[in-house]
Amino acid sequence: MPVADTIPGQDAPVAPTIRVQEAPFDLAAEAAALTAGRADVGGVASFVGISRADDGLAALVLEHYPGMTERAIARIAEEACARWPLTGCTVIHRVGRLPPGEPIVLVLTASSHRAAALESCAFLIDWLKTGAPFWKREEFADGRPERWVEAKADDDAAAARWNAGAAA
């Protein structure tokens, strides 16, 4: 394994944590991991996306493109680390069947200062909506046929405001 080329006294390069999984995630444990063993973190921003009970929804069922999805998230996380002075970054996206109230996605960004943490967290979730290969299907409690969620122009606009070169 190559050793990271760091200058003594300078921050080590940030290695984003990226996971796609069916299992729930632990927000507190993931946030603690971003501050463990370092004293330069001034704030951790978090976003937790949750399956919402719209219109008689019984569950969202999420699928992804194994391999491509992780690479796409890693690329945009690296872009966030290049744009903002982050000390850490975690993106965990769940797949499978997620009833209302179940967390879907976790974005954490840590930095010495709040603006970098808050802005990069918003950047990452906006981009995840439009640039990472996930698809959501809705199942209903009343026997209506399932349907695929359609992409929203609002989400495209939200991602476009960051002018992300790596976005699709």
Place this chain on the structure above:
Amino acid sequence: MRVLYFAWVRQRVGLAEEEVAPPPEVTDIAGLMAWLGTRSPSHAEAFAQGKQIRAAVNQEFAAPGDPVRTGDEVAFFPPVTGG
């Protein structure tokens, strides 16, 4: 060439993936979509919605005019809805 389908494209085609050998005149994504649409009535139904289908070549997002070659992994899917 390995072709993967996701979400409603997979449901309509009726396959998650297949190995295909398109003729030499198929050189780009748009041409591959047109050719795949001739493989079965299910393929035809899926690719009739071609304007709503996005693509990736070797796990990178691709445009209709992007090239496809023997040995590529090509995926077709609806616009993404994660987050």
